[in-house]
Amino acid sequence: MPTRLYDLAGADPNLRFSPYCWRAKFALAHKGLAVETVPWRFTEKNEIAFSGQERVPVLIDGEKTIPDSWAIACYLDDAYPDRPSLFGGAAARAATRFLNSWADTVLNPGIVRFVLSDIFGKIHPKDRDYFRTSREQRFGMTLEAYAAEREQHLPAFRQSLTPLRTTLMAQPYLAGERPAYADYIVFGGFQWARCISPFALIAPDDPIFAWRERMLDAFEGLGRKAMAA
């Protein structure tokens, strides 16, 4: 059986927008592993119940089932040591974890406000009640209130990217001279936004913009070819 990845999809099954699934798809590409993606919707919890949890990405590789993007990256690097390393060793893996935490707790939550109304418009109709209820609970307000006047929040969001910007002014990729998992972590967030929303998160003269362009070109345009808003 081929390697499979449960991948969040919109109403259009070709729309794949989860930032965490993008991390996993780039990690698989980096390792040179072919994968068959399985479109999955938020409310299809039963479809992935075998994984012991309710979220994607879930990777099936032979006999192994691995949920969680960080665990998938670690699994791939450990299980395929002869292929290009995603981290570059144990020390780099440990150092990359902070970046993963930053992307999970600062970058992606920062992006959501700008793309929220677009997400709601593009998810499968059967997911809408779940999405609205769960997100309104998380944000403590209606989707519409949370997404309102997003332009006003843009300067603070761009300011929150300062550590990313200064790093990319010092080296071409977050992982150094060549892209690796550190880059896929952060790119996942921007690719999520790009797939689901036409909103311009990054100014064209921002060093992050040029890095994102290079990332879109990686792996023969894996990111650029994806269905986007």
Next chain:
Amino acid sequence: MPTRLYDLAGADPNLRFSPYCWRAKFALAHKGLAVETVPWRFTEKNEIAFSGQERVPVLIDGEKTIPDSWAIACYLDDAYPDRPSLFGGAAARAATRFLNSWADTVLNPGIVRFVLSDIFGKIHPKDRDYFRTSREQRFGMTLEAYAAEREQHLPAFRQSLTPLRTTLMAQPYLAGERPAYADYIVFGGFQWARCISPFALIAPDDPIFAWRERMLDAFEGLGRKAMAA
């Protein structure tokens, strides 16, 4: 000539509080290199003019002069490859740079508000005009206005430490199983605060607190033994 480090001092020459100098002192300890620190004040620009810039730390090692904490760490790891590595290889060094950028642009600027009035009270009298003028220009307001009602800013500051907290919930040190330069980068900020101010930045039940305690014990209490507020 012994290895020397120009180290920011207060009115009391034993008070050494620069977060960037603390990074360098921990890096030297990690490499097992003895160092003679030279107390230096903000306005003694002439004393370090030979380094080609106006800030500390400045390391003198044999014929070499190295300013800037990041450059010092890279220099030490390259010049002393047979001693314990500060990064754990090129990939880890590249991955650690994001953490360095975060500490420089989020952590340390976040701390300053809470310790600013204490800094002003403890620097050398000859530094006060320079310090007031340069910082008031940076903050766009008086020192007193910037430091006012610091308790109100504490929840947002602690929230800004989320990536640090979640990383330290997943692994004992930022560098992994054992402390290394990733830890010294961040510890420098907390040690700066500890030396200059009695203000409680971190709650005792925060995982960051326990990590900071372990860091204070490292290298036979290098951080804990330092003159503190």
